[in-house]
Amino acid sequence: MRFKDKKTQWENILIKDLKSFIALVIYMGVLKCFKLTDYWKRSDLYSLPYPSRIMSGRKFLNICSALHISDPKVDAENDKKKGTSEYDRLCKIKPLYQDIRDACRASFHPFQNISIDERMVASKARNGLKQYMKNKPTKWGYKLFVLADSLCAYTWDFFIYQGKANSEETKGISYDSVMRLANEKLLGSGYKLFVDNFYTSPKLFRDLLQKKIWACGTIRANRIGHSKTQAPRGNIRWFREDDLLFVEWKDKRDVLMCSTFHKAFNGDSIKRNVKGADGVWALQDFPVPAAVLDYNKHMGGVDLSDALIGYYTVLHKTKKWYRSFFYHFVDIAVVNAFILHQQMAKVNNQKPLTQKAFREALVAELVEAGSSKTHYITHYTAQKHPVPSTDSHLPKYIQQDSTLGRRKCKVCCSKTPVMCATCQVNLCFVPKRDCYSKWHERVDEESE
Structure with a gap:
């Protein structure tokens, strides 16, 4: 990699410089400033000596502005294909995109319970890859489909959604995304997959079962021809269709579930705060299907991963769309490394570091590697x-x-x-x- 100084010619940078650069990127996620230039300000209000000891502000900003993930020659060839089916919209991130996916899959193998959900990488750039999702905390940005471990929230695999015009859908994006991520040749079989009602369909669950992957998820009423009925809270109705179990549970609103590995009812109950006839609120037990309990317990793998990334995200505003992905890939790598640290500490009966302490230690080690x-x-x-x-x-x-x-x-x-x-x-x-x-x-x- 190299960068161009405004006052000089192109200057090559070393791997050690890149480690120092990434150390500063992670450091900026731990200690937030409004602008990147604030980290090198000399005023008493800021007075942060650490960044300038690692790298000058001018050099850091030059690397930021020149940061490019792919080969410019390959980009030039790809640009000639614009408007054709051979044009690759992800060409500028392809090398690192594939490397980070391979590294995620190679470094950890999930436990039995896994989940698939969407993730948004915040961006307001004018780019055809940008999506809008009203039900997500980050409404505008790039959409990723993610497979995560339900127990520890490790991001095991993901892919970037390129929009309807660029997707090779065969049976719909919800079906295709699950079949692409839950690849039994890479992942293996015997897993229990949890998904929300965007993905759940009888066709998908039957095809997963043929791959020896069980599935459970909420399902939309129109996918099974369900009609609303009046019933008291805690009421359970169910029916089976070959290997599929469909369950309706009355809570504050109707909950519809589909599963390939649950029984309709195991005798479980759940507490709800109910207002009695005398106007007094009190806890009351209601029967609940096992599918609902397991779904609530294991569906949040991707959401937990998003939360871990959000605490100290390194993502910051940039004019180039591919740099947003670079920073998000750094986020994925750091959070996955932190989760591996937690798992290793658990195996060795040691107390793991907090994520903040882990990031601080990681920054220190990268700085040491980049400043010999x-x-x-x-x-x-x-x-x-x-x-x-x-x-x-x-x-x-x-x-x-x-x-x-x-x-x-x-x-x-x-x-x-x-x-x-x-x-x-x-x-x-x-x-x-x-x-x-x-x-x-x-x-x-x-x-x-």
Whole structure:
């Protein structure tokens, strides 16, 4: 990857620079500022020294503006196909999109209970991929169909919805999305899948059963020809149609369920607050089907994953649609890594970190990986200066008037009036920021 400085030519960046960049992206999810430039402000109101120690604000913003996921040559070839069926709308995110999906599937295998639901990535960009969902907290954005573990909320697989005009539907988007995610060749069989009424249909559940995947979900009345009936609260009606169980349960409103692995009633009950004839509210037990209890317990895998992402999301406004996906992929990777940490801690009988503490530790480790001694030597050697090994190093002021001749320190990026006369490198030389000594320690180590 490389970025273009406005004052210079294209400058290559290293993997270590990219790690430092991602560390800052995650850090900005933990500590929120209104603008990206606020992280490098010198005023007493902000005074955040950590970002400038990792990377200069100019370099970070240049990487942000130049961030590109795909090969420009491939993009150019794809742009020639606009208006044809061969045009790929996801071309600009394809490499990372596929890599993150493969990594999610390879790093964890779900427990028996799984769920499929939609997820929205917030965006108000004018893009054909953008969707509107009135029932979601994030109403405008890019829609993803997600398969998540119901127990720990791990995002195991997902795909991006490209709209009706670009989808190769065979039996409807709800049917096709479930069959695409619940791929028994990758996932395996013996799972219990929970979905909401957008997906549930007799045809889908029968086809899943042939793959040895059980299913349970709420179902729309028009899909089974159901008509409303008057009945007291807690009333249960059911019927079977080959392997499918259809259950109607009277709660505050009618609840219709379809399942391929439940009994109609197991003797379970649920408490509801009911107003009596004397006007006094009291808890009362009502019978409830097992399908309703299991659905309430296991359907929220994707919602829990969304909540974990939302607490410290790294997503911020960007003019390019594909960068929104880059930041969301970072969110998925970090939250999945946090869930794996929780699972490993549980196996080893250890107390897991909170998500905030986990992100802080992750930032620190990425910064350490991106700020080793070679990180600084690379910038030094890139300017074609020989690495001095035996020469004496002498500090000098950049100009006679030290208040005017201040330049960016090569180590900490702060302004300094001092440079090394031998290395021709600007370095801080004050008690609190002795970058002069740190730089030459690294240079000496490299020369050895």
